[in-house]
Amino acid sequence: MSAPAVYTGRFAPSPTGPLHFGSLVAAVASWLDARAVGGRWRVRMEDLDTPRCVPGAADTILAQLEAYGLVWDDGVLHQSQRTEAYAAALDRLKATDHAYACACTRSQLAAAPRNAEGETIYPGTCRAGLAPGAVARAWRVRVDAANVCFQDRVRGHLCQRLDIGVGDFVVRRADGLFAYQLAVVVDDAFQGVTDVVRGADLLWNTPRQIHLQHLLGLPTPRYAHVPLVVNAAGQKLSKQTLAPALPASGRGAVLADALAALGHAPPAELQGEGPESLLAWARARWHIENVPGHPVVAKRVP
Ligand code: GLU
Numbered sequence: 001m002s003a004p005a006v007y008t009g010r011f012a013p014s015p016t017g018p019l020h021f022g023s024l025v026a027a028v029a030s031w032l033d034a035r036a037v038g039g040r041w042r043v044r045m046e047d048l049d050t051p052r053c054v055p056g057a058a059d060t061i062l063a064q065l066e067a068y069g070l071v072w073d074d075g076v077l078h079q080s081q082r083t084e085a086y087a088a089a090l091d092r093l094k095a096t097d098h099a100y101a102c103a104c105t106r107s108q109l110a111a112a113p114r115n116a117e118g119e120t121i122y123p124g125t126c127r128a129g130l131a132p133g134a135v136a137r138a139w140r141v142r143v144d145a146a147n148v149c150f151q152d153r154v155r156g157h158l159c160q161r162l163d164i165g166v167g168d169f170v171v172r173r174a175d176g177l178f179a180y181q182l183a184v185v186v187d188d189a190f191q192g193v194t195d196v197v198r199g200a201d202l203l204w205n206t207p208r209q210i211h212l213q214h215l216l217g218l219p220t221p222r223y224a225h226v227p228l229v230v231n232a233a234g235q236k237l238s239k240q241t242l243a244p245a246l247p248a249s250g251r252g253a254v255l256a257d258a259l260a261a262l263g264h265a266p267p268a269e270l271q272g273e274g275p276e277s278l279l280a281w282a283r284a285r286w287h288i289e290n291v292p293g294h295p296v297v298a299k300r301v302p
Contacts, residue, residue, distance in 0.1 A: 007039025008192045011065070011072070012184065014046040015057035018245035019064045021298055022199065022229040022237035025258045029226040029291065030197035031070045032262075032279070036286035042191050043072040048079040048183050051175075064246050068255060069275035077191060079183050086178040089186045089216055090171055093141055098215050099171060101136035102126040115165050117204055122167030137174035141212065143167065148207035153224035154291050155200070160207040169208055181208050189218040200225040200295070201236060224288055228295045229261055237298060251275050257299055263290035 011027045013019065019027070034041040043065065045058050062076065093099035104125050113121045122140065130136060143162035151157050162169075171182040188196065188209075203225045213220045229237045237243035247254060252274045256266050264282050266273075273281075 007034055007037050007194055008042065009034035009039055009195045009197060010042045010044055010188070010191060010193050011070075012044040012046050012187075012198070013061050014049065014052070015054060015061060016049075016052050017054055017057055017239050018060045020237050020239075020243035020245060021254065021258065022243060024064075024068065024246055024254070025229050025261050026197070026199040026226055027065065027070055028068075028255070028258045028279075028282075029224070029262055032264075032282055032286045033195060033197045033224065033288060035279075035283050039195070040073045041070075042074055042077070042193070044077040044079065044187055044191065046079050046180070046183070048177060048180070050080065050177070060245075067248065067275075068246070068251055069279050077187065079187065082183070082187065082190075083178065085186050085190065086183055089182060090139060090178070093171065093215060094139075096215070097142075099139050099141050100126060100168075101130060102138045102140045102168075102170075103130050103134035103136055105137070105174075115204075119166065121165065122169065124168060127168060138170050139172040140168040141171050141215065143169065143208075143211060148210050150206055150210055150220070150223055152203070152206075153222060153288050154227075155203065155225055155293050158203070158206075160204065162207055162211060165204070166208060171212075181205065181212060185209050185212040185216065185218060188221055189213070189216075193221050195222045195224070197224045197226060200228045224291075226262060227292050229298050230295045231298060234295075234297075236295075252278060255279070260299070261292075261296045263292055 009030050011030050031041050047053050047058060090099060109120050112123050115121055145163045147159040147161055149159040170179045172178055206223055210220050231237060231241060235241045255275050255278050259266055259282050266278055266281055270278060270281060
């Protein structure tokens with residue numbers, strides 16, 4: 001048996017539609033960061049939020065990754081198959097009284113303050129127990145009045161007071177589904193992920209994930225949040241802003257733009273090359289220090 005790789009990265013798309021240019025940038029960064037050090041790179045399909053999943057999107061995403069030369073190791077892990085592991089993690093949080101049942105409805109929380117990301121800051125209504133007659137809906141994890149800090153490899157040293165910025169957050173939703181925060185922490189540990197490289201839209205999820213890792217006795221990976229790609233109006237490329245799916249042709253030029261967004265613009269001599277040679281070029285020169293720490297405007301939305 002070969003020695004375990006010291007680096008394991010991952011790409012964790014949600015199959016809510018095909019990859020667009022912004023998701024390609026995150027995938028390429030994660031792939032290069034792993035491959036530049038001879039590390040493993042795994043793919044996890046975050047198909048937990050079944051109402052949002054689009055039939056066929058998972059296969060489309062995998063075909064897009066292959067077409068762009070982003071070859072992964074091992075089988076693809078599907079979160080929809082991992083419910084037992086999430087349930088065990090929640091049981092553990094309950095047993096240590098770190099998680100509690102919450103009866104609040106969306107409308108009851110409508111007046112609660114929101115953070116800069118537009119998320120409700122939970123006011124702690126059910127923290128000391130449910131009011132008589134109240135029905136448990138979701139499960140929340142308690143947060144502390146303490147800074148959670150981490151060293152982001154792109155963005156530097158960051159801290160968040162979870163009690164001020166988020167409040168006790170949901171680990172199992174009112175519809176019975178496990179929340180992204182819990183699933184991602186359980187799966188990153190299960191997949192032996194040492195390095196999370198993902199889009200900066202997820203930056204402020206990191207302190208919540210570190211908090212859960214501490215409560216569950218799981219290791220904390222290193223984190224790097226790569227720039228969001230925005231359109232000319234400054235909006236994040238996403239399905240909501242109608243970002244188009246990655247094109248099936250002209251992939252070399254699209255990949256060159258993705259590398260440029262990551263501060264690794266290929267030289268003119270490589271114009272016309274396909275994904276494999278562009279990735280080989282970038283892999284040999286990858287320096288995460290050269291990745292910008294601010295959003296980048298898509299030169300063109302391919
Ligand atoms: N599934 C998440 C998304 O597509 C990414 C999760 C992660 O990288 O931690 O936004």
